[in-house]
Amino acid sequence: MGESLNVWELIAGATTAVQLVMLTLMSASVTSWVMIIQRWMVLSGAEKSMFGFEKRFWSGMDLSQLFREGSSQQKDNKPTGGMENIFRAGFKEFMRLRQQGGIDSEVIMGGAQRAMRVAYSREEEKLEKNLTFLATVGSVTPYIGLFGTVIGIMNSFISLASQSQASLQVVAPGIAEALIATAMGLFAAIPAVVAYNRYSSRVESITNNYSTFAEEFSSILHRQLYSNPGKQA
Amino acid sequence: MIRAVTAFNGYPVSVFFAVLLHGLIFGALFYMQRANTEVIDIVRPPVVKALLVAENPQARNEELQRQQAQRVADQRRAEQRRQEQARQEQQRREEQQRREAEQRAQAEQQRRTEAERQQAEQRRQAQLQKERQEQQQREAQQRRQQELAAQQEAARQEQLRQEQAQREAAASAAAAELARTDAELVTAYSAVIHDLVQQNWSRPPSARNGMVAVLRIQMVPTGDILNVEVVQSSGDYAFDRAAETAVLKVRRFSELQGMDIRLFERNFRTFLLTFRPQDLLN
Structure with missing residues (x-):
């Protein structure tokens, strides 16, 4: 062992199967980190817009004005937050049904609630997108790394069989090279698992907030519908 | 700022940060690896170095055999050289003998011409002795002829000896050649035997x-x-x-x-x- 072992030389000298495994793990790691960062930005943005909208909503502002502000924001190509989308879907449906006239208040309430449920599930889907990928990376990459290690150790033992004098120096580079695959698998898996757990709990808290808001908003609509029934007539 | 972050759902920014993060982590790994390398250099045990020295016993045996064959060939060449020197020495001795004989003959001739002069003087003094002197002259001539023949014979024999020596040298050279190819063959066969035994x-x-x-x-x-x-x-x-x-x-x-x-x-x-x-x- 004249020159010391270098990780890069080991990777370059690995067998094709092990190199393929390493490449797969590397791309899985990069992709999972892309997801982690992107999800982090999406969830932070959702939380921020949610708190901002709640503040505006409970400030006592007129609901139709709030709706108009959202419309002008969408016209400026600025997307509205998740909670605002739920509000807009419910309010739009409510106003439309109410303006048609002669419709039972129960039906109006049912229509608004249905529209809000649809918007809610759409928002939930937006938040949970790609989280399954993180879960997959977290659970599968250790096995891929293990597979590469087994292949590498197998190869090094096969080459050991053709040696007349078996020494540790013959096996050591092969095993070290094989273990790199396991290390890379764990390297990809650990952040993915941590991020998945963290993000799914965040998504859950955000969606809880959404559903609470939807309930509150529908109670407001309900109150509005029955406090001045004369407007209906 | 907010708009830039939320454009395309924030994916470009995410990709940028993810790649940056991996680059940082691998850069740190690389840096630590280089620091570790130096440490490993210092603690490396001397035994590990000894492992690298792989000696092939077969190659060593072959080397030994080659050296031995070389030694044998050297001895044979030295022997040949000694023989050659002995032969040259002999030749030189013969040459010297021949030269001495020639000198002797010349001296004889001078002596003879002097005798003739004396005889001529004597002829003038006494004609009786003339016949005897003539006879002596004839005899001398005969002797000279005999000597000449002897000289020629000696030269011929010398030549014969030289030719024989050349023949002998050629024969010994051929024998040496044969011995060398033999040695090569023996080496080759020994290598085969060594190989087979070593395999088993x-x-x-x-x-x-x-x-x-x-x-x-x-x-x-x-x-x-x-x-x-x-x-x-x-x-x-x-x-x-x-x-x-x-x-x-x-x-x-x-x-x-x-x-x-x-x-x-x-x-x-x-x-x-x-x-x-x-x-x-x-």
Whole structure:
């Protein structure tokens, strides 16, 4: 062992199967980190817009004005937050049904609630997108790394069989090279698992907030519908 | 800023940061690896270096054999040179003898011409002695002729001797040539034998560097091994047995079948084979 072992030389000298495994793990790691960062930005943005909208909503502002502000924001190509989308879907449906006239208040309430449920599930889907990928990376990459290690150790033992004098120096580079695959698998898996757990709990808290808001908003609509029934007539 | 981050759902920014993160991590790994390299250099045990020195016992044997053949050839050349010198010495001696004989003859001739002059004076003084003198002259002439013939004979014999010497030199050169090709053949056959035995030789774990076992092997011209016996034991019974088994396993050196019978009788009817483990670590 004249020159010391270098990780890069080991990777370059690995067998094709092990190199393929390493490449797969590397791309899985990069992709999972892309997801982690992107999800982090999406969830932070959702939380921020949610708190901002709640503040505006409970400030006592007129609901139709709030709706108009959202419309002008969408016209400026600025997307509205998740909670605002739920509000807009419910309010739009409510106003439309109410303006048609002669419709039972129960039906109006049912229509608004249905529209809000649809918007809610759409928002939930937006938040949970790609989280399954993180879960997959977290659970599968250790096995891929293990597979590469087994292949590498197998190869090094096969080459050991053709040696007349078996020494540790013959096996050591092969095993070290094989273990790199396991290390890379764990390297990809650990952040993915941590991020998945963290993000799914965040998504859950955000969606809880959404559903609470939807309930509150529908109670407001309900109150509005029955406090001045004369407007209906 | 917010708009840039949220454009395309924030994917470009995410990709940028993810790649940056991996680059940082691998860069740190690389840096640590280089720092580790130096440490490893310092603690490297000297035993590891010794491992790299791989000596091929077969190559060493071949080298030894080549040296021996070289030595034999040198001796033969020296012998030849000595013979050549002796022959030249002889030639020089003969040459000297011949030259001395010539000088003697010249002196004789001078003496004779002086005698003639004296005879001429005597002829004037006494005519009676003339006949006798003439006879003497004739005799002298005869002697001179005889001497001349003798000289010619000597020259001829000298030439003959030289020719014979040349013939002898040529013959010895041819013999040397033959011996050299023989030596090469013997070396080649020995290498074959060594190869085959080495392939069948499994060293016991008790083998150590410096152990030497010498085996005497008896063969017949078909290459079959008649008998193997340990002439010099290595001191380790298992090692001796392993060496013996290696030869017996070969059973037959079929490569030796086409060999010249004269060579075989001289070199391979009975020969010694030395076993020594040179490439072991301990």
